[in-house]
Amino acid sequence: MIQLLLKKELTELLRTTKVTWLLVGLAALLGLALYNGYAYSTTRSQFLRESQHITYQQFISQGDKNPHLGAHFGFYAYKPTADLALVDNGLEDYTGNSFYLEPHQRGVVKFREVSDATGLRSFGFLNAGYFAQFILPLFIFLLTHNVFAKEWENGTIKMVLSTRVQARQLFTGKLLACGLVVGAVVATLALGALGLLLVQRGAAGLGPVLLTYGCYVVGLTMYAVLLTVLGVAVSLLARSSALALVVLAGFWLVGVFLVPRLAGELSRQVYPSITAVEFDDQTFREKEYGMGNEGTKDHRRALLEQRTLAKYHVKRLEDLPVFYIPITIEYFEETDGLVMDRAYAAVERNEARQNAFVLTSAVLSPFLAFRDFSLHLTATDINTHNDFAQQAEAHRRRVGRVVDAFYQKHTVASNDFWKTVPQFAYSAPGLGWRLHNAVAPLVILLVWLVAAGGMAVWAYRRLTA
Amino acid sequence: MQASLFRVLFRHELISLYRNRVLITLFSILLVLLVGALWMGSSRLHQQQRTLGQIRAHRVAAQDSLKARIRRIEAHGMYYPGFIWDDPTYAYNTARNEGPQYAVKQPFVLQALATGQSAMQPFYYKVYITRKQALVHESEIDNSFLQFVDTFDFSFVVVYLLPLLIIVFTYNLLSSEKEQGTWVLLKTSNQSIARLLLGRLGIRYGLFTAAVWAVVVPVLTLLIGPSFLATTNWWWLVAFVAGYFAFWFALAFLVNSFSLSSNLNAMSLIFLWLLLGLLLPNLLQIGLNRVYPIPSRIALTKAEREATNRYFEKDGQLLTKEVFNSPRTLIRQASIVTPGMVYGYGIIVSKSQIIKDQATRVAENNLYGQVEKQQVAIGQLQWLSPALLLQEVLATLAGTHWHQFNRFSRDVDVFREHTQQFFYPKMALESTYRTFTVKDADAIPQFQSRAYATYSGQYLGRVLLLHVVGVLVLMVLGYRRLLHASR
Numbered sequence: 001m002i003q004l005l006l007k008k009e010l011t012e013l014l015r016t017t018k019v020t021w022l023l024v025g026l027a028a029l030l031g032l033a034l035y036n037g038y039a040y041s042t043t044r045s046q047f048l049r050e051s052q053h054i055t056y057q058q059f060i061s062q063g064d065k066n067p068h069l070g071a072h073f074g075f076y077a078y079k080p081t082a083d084l085a086l087v088d089n090g091l092e093d094y095t096g097n098s099f100y101l102e103p104h105q106r107g108v109v110k111f112r113e114v115s116d117a118t119g120l121r122s123f124g125f126l127n128a129g130y131f132a133q134f135i136l137p138l139f140i141f142l143l144t145h146n147v148f149a150k151e152w153e154n155g156t157i158k159m160v161l162s163t164r165v166q167a168r169q170l171f172t173g174k175l176l177a178c179g180l181v182v183g184a185v186v187a188t189l190a191l192g193a194l195g196l197l198l199v200q201r202g203a204a205g206l207g208p209v210l211l212t213y214g215c216y217v218v219g220l221t222m223y224a225v226l227l228t229v230l231g232v233a234v235s236l237l238a239r240s241s242a243l244a245l246v247v248l249a250g251f252w253l254v255g256v257f258l259v260p261r262l263a264g265e266l267s268r269q270v271y272p273s274i275t276a277v278e279f280d281d282q283t284f285r286e287k288e289y290g291m292g293n294e295g296t297k298d299h300r301r302a303l304l305e306q307r308t309l310a311k312y313h314v315k316r317l318e319d320l321p322v323f324y325i326p327i328t329i330e331y332f333e334e335t336d337g338l339v340m341d342r343a344y345a346a347v348e349r350n351e352a353r354q355n356a357f358v359l360t361s362a363v364l365s366p367f368l369a370f371r372d373f374s375l376h377l378t379a380t381d382i383n384t385h386n387d388f389a390q391q392a393e394a395h396r397r398r399v400g401r402v403v404d405a406f407y408q409k410h411t412v413a414s415n416d417f418w419k420t421v422p423q424f425a426y427s428a429p430g431l432g433w434r435l436h437n438a439v440a441p442l443v444i445l446l447v448w449l450v451a452a453g454g455m456a457v458w459a460y461r462r463l464t465a
Numbered sequence: 466m467q468a469s470l471f472r473v474l475f476r477h478e479l480i481s482l483y484r485n486r487v488l489i490t491l492f493s494i495l496l497v498l499l500v501g502a503l504w505m506g507s508s509r510l511h512q513q514q515r516t517l518g519q520i521r522a523h524r525v526a527a528q529d530s531l532k533a534r535i536r537r538i539e540a541h542g543m544y545y546p547g548f549i550w551d552d553p554t555y556a557y558n559t560a561r562n563e564g565p566q567y568a569v570k571q572p573f574v575l576q577a578l579a580t581g582q583s584a585m586q587p588f589y590y591k592v593y594i595t596r597k598q599a600l601v602h603e604s605e606i607d608n609s610f611l612q613f614v615d616t617f618d619f620s621f622v623v624v625y626l627l628p629l630l631i632i633v634f635t636y637n638l639l640s641s642e643k644e645q646g647t648w649v650l651l652k653t654s655n656q657s658i659a660r661l662l663l664g665r666l667g668i669r670y671g672l673f674t675a676a677v678w679a680v681v682v683p684v685l686t687l688l689i690g691p692s693f694l695a696t697t698n699w700w701w702l703v704a705f706v707a708g709y710f711a712f713w714f715a716l717a718f719l720v721n722s723f724s725l726s727s728n729l730n731a732m733s734l735i736f737l738w739l740l741l742g743l744l745l746p747n748l749l750q751i752g753l754n755r756v757y758p759i760p761s762r763i764a765l766t767k768a769e770r771e772a773t774n775r776y777f778e779k780d781g782q783l784l785t786k787e788v789f790n791s792p793r794t795l796i797r798q799a800s801i802v803t804p805g806m807v808y809g810y811g812i813i814v815s816k817s818q819i820i821k822d823q824a825t826r827v828a829e830n831n832l833y834g835q836v837e838k839q840q841v842a843i844g845q846l847q848w849l850s851p852a853l854l855l856q857e858v859l860a861t862l863a864g865t866h867w868h869q870f871n872r873f874s875r876d877v878d879v880f881r882e883h884t885q886q887f888f889y890p891k892m893a894l895e896s897t898y899r900t901f902t903v904k905d906a907d908a909i910p911q912f913q914s915r916a917y918a919t920y921s922g923q924y925l926g927r928v929l930l931l932h933v934v935g936v937l938v939l940m941v942l943g944y945r946r947l948l949h950a951s952r
Binding site: 058065111115123134265274277 | 487491498501505508512516519520523547548581582585586589591600601602603604605606607608609610611612613614615616617621625626629633636637726727728729730731732735736739742743744746747748749750751753759761762763766767770771773774777778782785801802813832836839840843853856857860866867
C-alpha cells in the first residue's frame with residue numbers, strides 16, 4: 001500500500017507544473033553553484049600556491065644584505081585554500097590569508113578579499129554550501145507545504161481516509177515521496193561536488209578528503225531529512241497551503257537571515273571588541289612599561305646589557321665576541337612576543353565568546369547549526385584560521401631566531417644564507433579535529449531532528465484523532 | 466475614487482486588518498525588530514564616534530609628549546638618556562614613533578540606518594611614511610565570523626524583511642474573495658473589481674508605510690537626535706524606501722490580477738522575492754567577477770617585492786654598502802646603535818619606499834580600477850533588482866558606500882604623500898637628520914577631513930523616477946488585467 005501511495009504521490013508531485021519549474025530552476029542554480037565553487041577554489045588555490053613559492057623565492061634571492069635588513073624584507077605565509085572550499089568557502093574571504101613574516105612584530109593575517117568586494121557580496125556567494133544552506137531549505141518547504149494541506153483544501157482527505165488506506169500509510173507515503181524528491185536533489189548536489197573534487201584533486205588527492213566529505217554529506221542528509229519532516233508536519237497541522245507556506249517561509253527567513261544577524265549584533269553588544277587604537281595603545285604600553293614588575297624597556301635593556309657583558313666576561317659591548325644588536329633584537333622579540341600573545345589571546349577569547357553566543361542561537365535555527373557544521377567540516381571556520389595564524393607566528397619566530405643567530409656572527413648575509421631559512425607550509429588539521437569542533441552544531445542539529453520528528457508524530461496523532 | 470467609497474474601504478481594511486491576528490502579531494514583531502535594528506545601528510554609530518574621540522585625545526597627548534621630549538633634549542644640549550631609536554630629535558624616529566597622524570572619516574549621522582561598507586572598510590588610518598595603516602590591524606578589530614554573518618540594521622529590515630511582510634499583507638487580497646465565495650458579490654457591485662482592489666491595496670500601502678515611519682522617526686530621533694531630519698539625504702531616503710514598498714505592493718497587485726489561488730499567489734511572490742532579493746544580485750556578482758575579476762592584494766605585495774629586489778640588485782646595493790660600510794655609521798660593527806645608523810636607515814627606508822610606492826601604484830590602480838568597473842556596472846544594472854537598488858542607494862545616503870570609502874582611501878593616499886614629503890628631506894639629509902624641533906612637530910601635516918556622504922542629486926532623481934515608472938507599469942498591467950477579468 002505504501003508503495004502505491006508513494007507512486008501516486010510522486011506522480012502527482014512530478015506532474016505538477018510548479019514542481020517541474022521548481023526542479024528546473026533548482027537544477028540550473030545547482031549547476032551554477034557547483035561551477036562557481038569549483039572556479040573559486042581552483043583559481044584561488046593555484047594562485048596561493050604560486051604566491052607562496054614566489055614570495056619565498058624573492059626572499060632567498062634578495063642578495064647580499066645586512067641580515068636584519070634582509071629579515072625585514074621577510075616573506076609571506078599564505079593560508080592555502082581549504083581542501084573542501086569547493087563545497088563551502090565559509091570565512092575564507094573574511095579572514096584574510098596573508099601573514100607577513102617580519103621581525104619585531106607579531107604578524108596579523110591581512111588582505112581580506114571581502115575588503116575589495118562590492119556591495120553585492122552581502123547577498124552571499126553562490127556555491128554548494130550556499131545552495132545547501134539557503135536555497136535547499138526553501139525548495140523543501142515549497143515542495144512540502146501543501147503535501148497534506150491540499151487534501152484538506154480539495155476536500156479529499158476524508159475520502160482518502162475512508163478507504164482501506166490507513167493514516168499511518170498515508171503519512172509514510174507522503175513523507176517518503178517528498179523525501180525521495182529531496183533525496184534526489186541532495187544526491188545530485190553531493191555527487192556533483194564529489195565529481196568536481198575528483199576533477200580538481202585527481203584520484204590520489206581525493207582519498208585524504210573523502211572521509212571528511214562523507215561526514216559532510218551525512219550532516220547534509222540529516223539536515224535535509226529534518227527539514228522535510230518539518231515541512232510535512234507543518235503542512236499536516238496548518239491544513240491550509242497558504243498558511244503552511246507563510247509559516248514555513250517565515251521560519252526560513254527568520255532562521256536563515258534574522259536569527260544569525262540578530263545574534264551576531266547582540267554578541268557584539270554583550271562582548272564588545274577592543275578597538276584597533278586601544279589594541280595598539282595597550283600593547284605599546286605593555287611593551288614599554290612591562291606587563292608586571294619587570295620594569296621599563298630601558299631598564300630591561302640595561303639589565304640585558306649587564307647580563308651579556310657578564311656572560312662573556314667583558315666590560316664593553318665592543319669587546320663582545322658576538323654582535324650585540326641581534327641579542328637585543330632576539331630578547332625583545334621574546335618579551336614583546338609575550339605581550340602580543342596575551343593581546344591576541346584576549347581578542348581570540350572574546351571572539352570565541354561571541355561565536356558561542358551566536359551558536360547558542362542555533363537552538364532557534366537549524367539553518368545556523370548546519371552552517372556552523374559546514375564551516376567546521378570544510379575547515380573554513382575561525383578555528384582553522386586561528387590555527388593557521390598560530391603556526392605562521394611560530395614560523396615567524398623560527399625565522400627570527402635563525403636570522404639573529406647568524407647576525408651575531410655576520411653582518412652580511414648572502415643568498416647562501418637566505419636559502420637556509422625554512423619555507424612555510426600549512427595544512428589544515430584532520431577530520432578528528434574538525435569533528436571535535438563540529439560537535440556543538442551537530443548536537444543542535446540532532447535535537448532539531450528529534451523535535452521535527454516529535455512534531456510530525458504529534459501532527460499524525462491529530463490526524464488520526 | 467469617490468470619497469464615500471474610500472471611507473467605506475478604509476473602514477473595511479482597518480477592521481479586517483485588526484481581526485487578522487496573525488498579521489497583527491507579525492507586524493508587531495517586525496516593528497520591534499525595526500526598533501532593535503535602529504538601536505543596533507545607532508550603537509555602531511556611537512561606537513565609531515567614541516573611537517574617534519579617543520583618537521583625538523590620543524593625538525593631543527602624543528603631540529604634547531613629543532614636544533615636551535624635544536624641549537627636554539634641547540635643554541640638555543641635545544643629550545637623550547634613553548634608547549637612541551626613541552630620540553625624537555631624529556626625524557626618522559619621529560616619523561616612526563609619534564609622527565604618524567590619524568586620517569579619519571567622520572561617520573555621517575544616517576550611518577545608523579545603513580552599515581554598508583563601514584563594517585569592512587577602515588574609517589581611520591594611522592598614516593606612516595611606509596604604510597598607509599601603521600596600526601597592527603588593517604581596519605577595526607571585528608570578528609570575521611560576525612562579518613560573515615553580516616549586520617542587522619534598518620537597511621536589512623527594509624530590504625529583506627518588510628517585503629515579506631508586504632507579501633503576507635497582500636497575497637490573498639483577491640483570491641480570498643474567491644475562496645470565501647464573495648467574489649460573485651463583488652462582481653455584481655457597481656464598482657469595478659480593479660478599482661476596489663487598487664483602493665484596498667492603496668489603503669494598505671498607506672497604512673503600512675505610515676506605520677513604519679511612525680516608528681522609525683521618533684525612535685531614531687531619540688537615539689541619534691533630530692539633526693538627521695534637516696538633511697536632504699534623509700528625505701531622499703524616505704522617498705526611496707516609500708518607492709520600494711510601493712514596488713512590492715504593485716507587484717502583489719499584478720500577481721493578484723492573475724486570479725490564482727492564495728497558495729499560488731504566495732508562492733509566486735515568495736519566488737519573486739527570492740529572485741529579486743537574492744538570486745539576481747548573486748548572479749550579477751558571478752557575472753561581474755568573470756568580466757571584471759578583482760585582483761588579489763597579494764599581487765600588490767608581489768609587485769612591491771619584485772621592485773625592491775630589482776632596486777637592491779643595483780642602486781640599492783650600492784647605497785646599502787655605502788651606508789653600512791661607512792665608518793661613520795658603524796653599522797658593520799652591529800653592536801652599538803649609532804646616530805649614523807639611524808641616519809643610514811632613514812636614507813634606505815626613504816629611497817626604497819619611493820621605489821615600492823611606484824611599483825605598487827600600478828597594481829593598486831589595477832585593483833581599484835576593477836572594483837570601480839564593477840561598481841559602474843552595478844549602477845547600470847541595479848534596476849534588475851529593487852533590493853540591490855535600495856541597498857546601494859541607502860548606503861550612498863548613509864555615507865557608507867564603496868565610492869565614499871574609496872574617496873576617503875584616495876585622500877589618505879594623498880595625505881601619506883604629503884607626510885612623506887615632509888619627513889623624507891629631513892630624515893635623509895645629513896644636515897637635518899637630527900634637527901627635528903618643536904616647530905617641526907607643529908608643522909607635521911594633518912589630514913583635512915571632509916564630508917563623504919555626498920551624492921549626485923541628479924543621478925538619484927533619475928533612479929527614483931525610473932523606479933516610479935517601473936511601479937506604475939506594474940500597476941497599469943495589473944489594473945488592465947483586472948478590468949479584463951471582471952468583464
